[in-house]
Amino acid sequence: MMEFLRDFQRMSMYLAYNVNVDAIVYLNEKHIESLIKEFGVENIKRRIEEYPREINEPLDFVARLIHALKTGKPQAVPLVAHEADKWFNSRFTYDVERIGGQVGVIANLLANLNFNRVIAYSPLLGKKQADMFVNRDNLLYPTIEKEKVVLKKPLEAYREEDPVKINRIFEFRQGTKFKLGNEEIIVPYSGRFIVACRFEEFARIETSPELKPHLPEIGDIVDGVILSGYQGIRKHYSDGKDANYYLRKAKEDIKLLKRKKDVKVHVEFASIQDRELRKKVIYNIFPLVDSVGMDEAEIAHILSVLGYRDLSDRIFTYNRIEDAVLGAKILLDELNLEILQIHTIYYLMYITHRDNPLSEEELSKSLEVGTTLAATRAFLGDIKRPEDVKVGLNIPFNEKGEFVKLRFEEAKAKMRTREYKIVMIPTRLVKKPVSTVGLGDTISAGAFASYLSLLRKNKVY
Template identity: 30%
Template sequence: MVDKGGRRVMWHDYLRHAITTKLNCRVFAGFNANVDVVIKLNADMIAGIMKQEPQILDNPPAEPTEVWPVTTNTEFMALLKECIKVGKSHYGVMDSKLGDWFSQVFLQRSEAMGGQAGIIANQMAALGATSSVYSPVLSSKQAASFDSRVLYPEVNSGITWIPVRESVNDQWTKLNYIFEYAKGITFKFGDEEITSPRANRVILGTRNPKAAMGFDPEIASHLPELGQTIDVAFMAGYHHGRIEGRAETLDEYIKLSSDDLLRLKSKNPELKLHLEYVPMPDADDEKKLLKSLAPLFTSFGINENEIRRLLAGLGYGELAAEIAENERAFSLYKGALAVARELNVPRIHLHNLGYYVVVLMKPYGVDPEIVRQACLFASAVNAVKAMQGGAVPLEDVDQMVDYPLSDVGMKQLQEFVSEAQSLGLPAGEAVLATGIMELDDHWALVVPAHIVPNPVSTVGMGDTVSSSAYAAEISLAAAAQRGS
């Protein structure tokens, strides 16, 4: 039997090897790219607003996190207060007019690439993959936010890949306002003091009918050709649920999106498709959309907070409640397995602070040890992002070679094994040593990850983990196949 110190050495060896990964794959990202307006909250900012506008706390909504869209500063402050209190992330939609008030009261801000497609495209380019992106609306401001190496599909008689910075097609820019807060800051909302239990953020995005979350009709007929030129597509934005003028109802949007995904894979059946979860405002609509679209994907990414909402919407209220009451690797594993079976997706990657839980449904075409190594590579990438922000260059990843995996992750792995054993599942020393538990119809992985205290930024961490892990998995699997 290997003691705890020996296991740490073993996992450190896994990490050292994982960090040498090279992304030798062709990556595509769609649809949502935007410019993030990042506001790093501090106590003085909130105190200043309270002094100038004390009435802002009057008559708050009963359920601030359910307001959609956020239209007033009172709704916003109630939402911010609620999210800071519990330390959880939140994504919502706002009336663009609220941005004028933000400009008046939050003077310290910065701008960066935002949106799953934008963040993933830049990160993949920085790591050396052949990276491309598609977003129907591309202003000069948006285009300038992309890495110069990112490509864009131009349609002539066929598909021609050109630099995204040369692909401007509109003047409107989608803005997402990101309100970040660090752990341990005490904010005073009127007479109530709240100390943030962990670092996190609140995201409010603007919307415009131009920003359709789908392929333009001009490119749709060329999707089979496009699919032949890529190895993996990371897709997000389906939570919008409609395209004005083309798919006004959810049923029409599902049909349009399904047809496009099938076209994309039609001449490349081995094409991998990853769906990164973003919540929809209506749980019934979300269930209908995901039950229809998710089976077309080979991978699905989600975090520990989002899975509770998804499970409840899919009818697994008890699992959602268990995670809420006692969030741990084993409860998240049960939730991820339920999602995999319900949505018929072969790979679920759940990213959490300090560890990842992955479910692979059999038959899965990649060795689970490769999946684990890819997750460790993603953890290293994400840790560097937490330290320095932005897209992480490949040459910076090796600075994590001696940065230990988190105590949280190692403890969660040990407790996962203990709980699994108590239920008669095949868990033991081998699972502690590898992070992999094999069952009849699936594998379960618990992979310790890094924790960086007081990260420079939390925006895009889930997207970074999901894309880095899956692209690394595809690259490592291809290398192993060539070697055999």
């Protein structure tokens, strides 16, 4: 671990596109009971059955929140109505406000791990968001002055007129009990429910026209690129543009970043509720990148749009490792990826082709970095300096680790895996996490950075 941390100090990363403010509420029984009383048991049950895929009014939120609490699974649902947005501010007092969005979380993490240079880009940069980036000399925002790229600290680059996106995050704890009418519900796992703001002004995933021509030189000065935020793209916009327009722009960005050198690009995939949009993102973006990170639910979503409905349903219903391995093989091949990284509560997995230059042992070490960083963040709430990771190294692997390893070996024995390198490690699991927000992003960033570090060490990148 310390060897990786030393190498990180010689590495640089470019991150784009999504940054926001996370307004966090630590849910307790009183919060939940108050919401049930306010909206009524029968109304909530009816709306749960309707399963709203976006939040247009507060009842949509309450129904999806209760559903998330029953399953104990992390969920994110888009908020699309400004009136509902105002309701949240009048209804809740936030326990914590901090930087969010994959770019925000990963930028602060990498900067605090003493990466040589972290260049973080977002189309919008309001003062409140700029304030939440760590104030370090290695965390920079790209600006253009006299037709040249100038890297500045975010607080020196923000724009007063830029709006600030706020996502509300409701953290829940395993074991929380409440009643929905006659039904007693005990939350099975700790997790979070994200009310993801999806207003049009925040849904334009693109690089500014001034910066765009300079992407080749940015790609040339970094060791890796992490892109995220495609879940924010909308089907249609009020000015007549549509998802196809922004996806074309996104594809141009990737090609420009790779123009001077074939820099490795990782996409951190997040849940896209709309099936058609999900399909567009998968077919347009994935074939251009090298690495993708996702959880098991997102594998199922992607398999569904690729036409593997039965396998998708099996992953959702049974959550078996053999189905996840089979699904991962399909995604790797159909989307022409170099490597696929999967993070779940109990295990992390890499799948790549047999000709990958890293050994299975090295790939396992890379995953170890991801789970150690995530365990550190879960225990401390944040990672402020490289020495913090010693905390993560002392957190044990989860109690299902041996069972998971056994099932993984059984799964590999049953199916054709000779053409692949597939590795799995149990996660280090914090029983009572300070926070679960950003753990998947932390795993993916740590795994991707250490993957690049190993490629550099082997002199194949």
